Amino acid sequence: MEIKELGHIVLYVRDLERSAGFYRDVLGWRQILPAPSSDGKLGDAPVAAFNASGGRTHHELLLIGVGEDAAAQPEGRRVGLYHFGLKVGTSDDELREALARVTESGTPLLGMSDHVVTHSLYIADPDGNEIELYVDVPGVDWESDAIDTPPRPLEL
Template sequence: MEVKELGHVVLYVRDIERSARFYRDVLGWRQILPAAGGDATLGKVPVAAFNAPSGRTHHELLLIEVGEDAAGMPEGRRIGMYHFGLKIGTSDDELREALAQLKAAGTPVLGMSDHTATHSLYIADPDGNEIELYVDVPGVDWENPAAIGAPVKPLRL
């Protein structure tokens, strides 16, 4: 077997409407389910599906509502997903624009990092799922392991 690409991410969320607004209105994903004015369910559970404006695939993100009484993520070190990354461009100007949009939307930035190969902002969705918004640094040699494993430095935009 050979994995060809990461296809999609599925997240449990407390409130489908709140989370759909965040992914659609703050991050700019294209909502494909439910269709305008409709409902979408998986069994009897509300869902929302999204893809990037590029339309690369049928869906890249699926949200499944589990309700307000669902257990939250434990603090500190734990097993499971740390974050998922979303490439938003190839320049620091695009990252600065994203930072301004996040601030305007009232979305806190949890951190900013220079990974040599990428420059990244870290945020969380309304349920605490961490998201890395990044740009690739032009001219990085992806075949050089030192570029990927370089020490993380603070990012100054």
């Protein structure tokens, strides 16, 4: 077997409308299922599907509402998902725009890192799932240029 690409991510969320709003309105994902109504309600099914503006596949993100009584993400070291990365552009200017957008929305900024091959912001969604927003550093060959270098603080 050979994996060709990462196809999609599925997340359980407590409040589907809140999380759909975050991924749609803050991060700019295109909601494809169900189509949001004029009143912002999602419909009867406890799911919402999204894809990026390029529309490369049927869906790249699926949210499944599980209710407010669902267990929280455990704190500290744990087994499971650490974060997922979303490329937001090709320049630090685009990363600055992303920073301004998440800051304006009140989204917690967890950190900023220069990984040599990428410049990254780390945020959390409404359920505490960590997301890396990043740009590739132009001119860096990630296969040979310092991919194992420890991250450094990033200043935008």
